Amino acid sequence: MPPAANAVDEAVCVGPAPALQSYLNIDAIIDAVKKTGARAVHPGYGFLSENAGFVDRLNEEGIIFVGPPASAIRALGDKVESKRIAKQAGLNIIPGFIGEIQDEPHALQVAAEIGYPVMIKASAGGGGKGMRIAWNESELKQEVIMAKAEAMSAFGNDTLLIEKFVEQARHIEFQVVGDHFGHMVYLPERDCSVQRRNQKVIEESPSPFISAEVRAAMGAQAVRLASAVGYNSTGTVEFVVDKHSNFYFLEMNTRLQVEHPVTEAVSGLDLVHLMLAIASNQRLDVTQERAAAINGAAVEARVYAEDPSRNFAPSPGLLKVYHEPEGPGIRVDSGVVEGSEISIYYDPMVAKVVTSGATRNQALARMESALDRFVVRGVTTNMPHVRSCIANPDFKAGHYDTSFIPKYYGGPDGLNPLAFPLTEHQQQDMFAAAVFTHVNRARRYDPKYLAGEDDVARLTLSWRDVHGNKLVPLDVVVRLAGLQMVGREGVAAGALEIQLPSRVAYVYSMRQPPGVVGKQAYNTYLRHMMVDGKPITVQVAKFIPRGVIMQYLGAQRELYIESPAAAALSQHMPAKSKASSHRVVRSPMTGTLVEVLVQHGSEVRLGDDLVVIEAMKMRNAIKADREGFVDEVFAKQGDVVSADQPLLKFW
Secondary structure (H helix, E strand, O other), rough: OOOOOOOOOOOOOOOOOOOHHHHHHHHHHHHHHHHHOOOOEEEOOHHHHHHHHHHHHHHHHHOOOOOOOOOHHHHHOHHHHHHHHHHHHHOOOOOOOOOOOOOHHHHHHHHHHHHOEEEEEOOOOOOOEEEEEOOOOOHHHHHHHHHHHHHHHHHOOOOOOEEEOOOEEEEEEEEEEEEEOOOOOEEEOOEEEEEEEEEEEEEEOOOOOHHHHHHHHHHHHHHHHHHHOOOEEEEEEEEEEEOOOOOEEEEOOOOOOOOHHHHHHOOOOOOHHHHHHHOOOOOOOOOOHHOOOOEEEEEEEEOOOHHHOOOEEEEOOOOOOOEEOOOEEEEEEOOOOOEEEOOOOOEEEEEEEEEEOOOHHHHHHHHHHHHHHHHEEEEOOOHHHHHHHOOHHHHHHHOOOOHHHHOOOOOOOOOOHHHOOOOOHHHHHHHHHHHHHHHHHHHHHOOOOOOOOOOOOEEEEEEEOOOOOOOOOEEEEEEEOOOHHHOOOOOOOOOOOEEEEEEEEEEEOOOOOOOOOOOOOOOOOOEEEEEOOEEEEEEEEEEEEOOOEEOOOOEEEEEEEEEEEHHHOOOOOOOOOOOOOOOOEOOOOEEEEEEOOEEEEEEOOOOHHHHEEEEEEEEEEEOOOOEEEEEOOOOOOOOOEEEEEEEEOOO
């Protein structure tokens, strides 16, 4: 893999790719510390960051752990024990069973007493791993098995707990920081309610939902919990908040969070610097008033190598094109460069995009610009989906909760970028941008094309919906635009007047969107242009025969732009047929087959588990979508399979 920007001075291989053999191998980590002569270890976000045994070993070796003491990790890192401590400290506790789930009958009993839906959680977990929702008894039996397996794979501990799942909830968390001298403060909260698979996707600070009074009450409870165990270093106390602003303690992560840059942006405090200072036994010289002060707003979007249209299935592979956005108030944290490989063995997060501004609207506008200009090719990412979420009117208004993604992107095609919503005006903007792109490409090949003031290009634009149905073609007329038609300030040569069926648009290209500073590497996928005086940025997702797949505001459309004669002839062309695969079950992702539950001759019913695939620390059961008998199995346990690879065949 090519070296990443700002690479470390020295790197040590700690073992093979599977986490249990490398990043969860305490002996290997300590050996690396000794080889490099390091005096301290910062554990990052995951793996051993909340492992009290790891801290004990470091202490025995005389190595400083940049984090809380082992006693605090044991007390608060375990979700069961942390609930007991929180209850004793007077925190509001979410209804549930404060104890470990012993087995399936015990889980069924606890769930029946609490009432469905329930949340199953790995006691030692975090980051959405080992976390499942069950809406009934049948789902609970399946999800307990999957949660235990995920928890063991990710954390080496399959202990579970069960609690009530609060519907229409906000997920709001507070960063706390404490030193070795008993001084503890809370910082501005983060609203992490936009989630998929119970894992955060978009976070912002401050929350647009809670009041100043609720904020103070939640912050005070967060400090009370951390102080109860003599906590020092940074940590995060998480709460679930219902629609009436009633809040309940959820858990505490005894580590730095992935989304910590959001807090840094609004507080002006460097959390990693504070962790290092506290680990060096320095006093925390920050008052509660200073720590809680909110300076502007910030939002973070996580870019994952996953395919939302396949229910967020992991999408490992090679980053063939990778261009990060730059500009005021834009921060991108990543550990990859063009040419890096996204592995099947780790979390699918590629980068974090963090934007900040004096107001929430400014921070969101910068996020929109950043995501529009972030180009990744080679792996499928969730970037179009995140961009669509940011553009959603309810999200912009701050009206969302943890059901946001299922609510707005539900249904069989809701997560396909070809189905992401656009208003009629936005779709017309995309059409104008596509026609502008088409005409400019044509003019590069033929300088005489649309070269004179009286020249007119008549085109037909048609597009397919998510189901692949060809819609009624739209007639388009294109000519050069006179300066007086475009704006008082005039434009560079090349402005076009594009006459769409319901509107006439005036379009010209720009090198950069207004207000963007910094080098944005040129690539063939970005188009910056002015449409009717409004700057827009579109991405060419893919050039296709006779057209283009265009992306705007996260939504994609398959557009065909051709002469009227060619468009008329294309209506008579037979549609490309796909080989029938209705009897073949294919892998929805690249990953490792950890279980093959059927064999030749097995009888299966609708919904039965066929195989289990593990990828990027998540387990996914592939279920039968029909009744039948297994005719042939093409793969075996332990095989690494690729997306769309045939796994078995029915008859």
